[in-house]
Amino acid sequence: MSLHEDAVLVLKGYETPDPVQGELSQGYLDHLARHPDGMWKACEAGHLTASALVVDPERGRVLLTLHRKLRMWLQMGGHCEPQDVSLAAAALREATEESGITGLTLLAGGPVTLDRHPIPAPCHWHLDVQYAALAPSGATEQISDESLDLRWFPYDEVASVADASVVRLMERTRAELERRR
Secondary structure, eight states, X not given: OOHHHHHHHHHHHOOOSOHHHHHHHHHHHHHHHHOTTTTSTTOTTOXXXXXXXXXXXXXXXXXXXXETTTOSEEOEEEEOOTTOOSHHHHHHHHHHHHHOOSSOEEOTTSOSEEEEEEOOXXXXXXXXXXXXXXXXXXXXXXXXXXXXXXXXXEGGGHHHHBOHHHHHHHHHHHHHHHHTO
């Protein structure tokens, strides 16, 4: 199965009671139907990306990266690569590379949320498929070349350092973790 085919299956299976998220999911599917290259950075109309919020559920914290180019606190994530066999694999790879934490596991059940945001030309949009990754007990982060800093933030501090998309991802992740208890 190609990464494009996997993305279509993931998005068709993405269940959400939120009508905005439902519209985003359909928009992503429409984009992929119009753009066979819609998984790749070279697609100038925009492309899917995969990210993961790294969570330490034992201590009620999330790990954010101070993005080198954007100079914003964000979840780990980025572009899909040819070796990625699925969106989930891309999100896990990005989270592992950018956090330096081995042994991350994605929260079962697929993506937590979707976020479409503009990016500078020549591309125009990132259509981000956002997962949550659970850190193993005692995990130690290690900064990557893509980051200026890495830092664990308690849930209640995230809104003071990150934008609305990161806060939304954290809130939906927390709700999903609570639902599974």
